[in-house]
Amino acid sequence: MRRAMQSPQTVVSVENVRIQFGAVKALDGVDLAIQSGEVLGLIGHNGAGKSTIVNVINGALAPHQGTVAYGASTKRTGIATARANGIRCAFQELSLCPNLTVAENTRLMHAALKGFGWRKRAGQLFRQAMDEIFPGNTVAADDLVGDLSIAERQMVEIAINFMTAGEKPRLVILDEPTSSLDSGLAEQLLAYVRHFVANGGSVILISHILSEILSTANRIVVMKDGKIAASKPASEFTVRSLVETMGSVVKEKSHRAENSDLNGAEIVISHAQKPSENIPFHARKGEIVGLAGLAGHGQTEMLLELFEQQSSNWWPARDNSIAFVAGDRSLNGTFALWSILRNLTISNLRALARFGTIDGLREEALGQDWKKRISIKTPDTDLSILSLSGGNQQKVLFARALSLNAPIVLMDDPMRGVDIGTKQEVYKILRDEAAKGCTFLWYSTEMDEICLCDRVYVFRDGAIVAELSGEQISEESILAASFSGGNP
C-alpha cells in the first residue's frame, strides 16, 4: 500500500505512432501513456487497433512512424528492452507451446530460470502465482499444456505473466483475459488486478465485456479505426457512452423471445444419458438451448459428442444436417495458411460447386454477403485469415457455420473476442433463424448470453445437474446450480 502513495511514474508512453498493413491503417497517430498504479481499460470495435498498439508497447512491432519510450529511456525499443522494463503481455491468441509442460512454458517466458533445479523452481513459482490469482485451481506444473482446457490455458498464460522470476513485472497487458473464463474465475482475476495495481503495478485491460472494464479500470481509452476516440476517467463513462464512442449503435439489451413455449415442437437432437445423470438432454426444433456452468465442466465434450453422433466419420455428409462453431479458433477453427474467403466457404463447397468445380463467382458472392452482414473488417477477402484481428477471425467462423443453413448449429463459446455491436447483430440472426426452425445449442461463458436462451442445462463435473427454462433462467439460479447442483 505504501508504494501506491508514491507519485505515479510513466511506465511507457507512445507518441504519434503509425502502423500500416497494406491498405489498412492499423494505427493512425496514437498517443498513449501508462502510469504506475493504474488499470487502463482499452476498448474498441474489432479491428480498431488494440492488439496492434499492444504489440508496439511490448516491442514486437516497430512503429512505422512515431516513438515508444519506457520510463525515461527513449533510445531503445524491441522485445528485449520492453521485457527489461517489466512489460509483460498475456495474448488473446495465447502464446503457450502445447507440446511442453506448464513448467517448461514458464521457463520459455522467464530466461532467469536456468541452471540446476530450474524445473522445480519454475514449478514452484508457477504454483505460487496460480494460487494467488486463481485460488482453488487444479493445474499442475507438470501438466502438458496441450491437455489443458482453453480456460486453463488462459489461466496459465496470465499466471506466467504476473510471476516474478528475475525482473519484476511493472506493466501487465491482458488482451481479452476473461474470454474463456467463467464469471467466478473472471472475478478472481479482476480482484487480483486491483491488488496488483494497489501495490504499484500497472495493467492494460482489453475486453469487450464493458461491465468488467467499468468496474476495474481507473481510466478508459476508446479506440476507433486506428485512432484514440476518447480517454477519460472510468467514472465519466457509462455502458451507453462507451458503445456510442466506439461508433456502435446503442441497442436495447437483447432479451429472450417472448412466448417461446416450444414444448410441443419436435425433438431434433438428444444425448444418451450417463448412469450418473438423471436429467436427460434434448433440444426441440426452433429452440435456443444454453449450456451453462463453470468453464470446462463437460459442455464442449458434449457438443463434440453430439456433432460426431450426427455426422459421418467415413464419408462427407450429403446434406448439411449440423454445423459447429469452434471457440478455440487457433486450435480447431481457422486454417492459418488460407485466405479469409476460403476459410469462410470451406464447409459449403457442395452448394458452391457447379459441374464438380467451385463456382468462383458464387463463392465470392457468399463471402461478400457475410462480410456485410456481420461487418468482417477487411479490404479484401482474398487476404490471409491471419491478417484479420482476433474478433474478425471469430466472425469468419460464425459465417462459415451459419451460411450452411443447417437445421442444428452447435456453438462452443463462439463469441470470444467479438465486439458488442457485432454480438447484437449475431443475437438477432440467431433469433431470426430460430424463428424459422433452426435449433441452436450454445455453450457460453457469458451470463448475458445464457440468459438469452429458451432453456438452459447447467453442467457440473461432466454431468447435467439442472435444467432451467423461461423465467427460471437467471444468474443466481445458474450459479447456485453450478456450485451445488439441482433445479431451483
Ligand SMILES: Nc1ncnc2c1ncn2[C@@H]1O[C@H](COP(=O)(O)OP(=O)(O)OP(=O)(O)O)[C@@H](O)[C@H]1O
Ligand atoms: N499482420 C497483419 N496483416 C494485415 N493486416 C493486419 C495485420 N495485423 C492486423 N491487421 C489489421 O489491422 C487492423 C487492427 O487490428 P488489431 O488486431 O489491432 O485490432 P483489434 O482492435 O485488436 O481487434 P479485436 O477486437 O478483434 O482483437 C485490422 O484491420 C487488422 O485486420
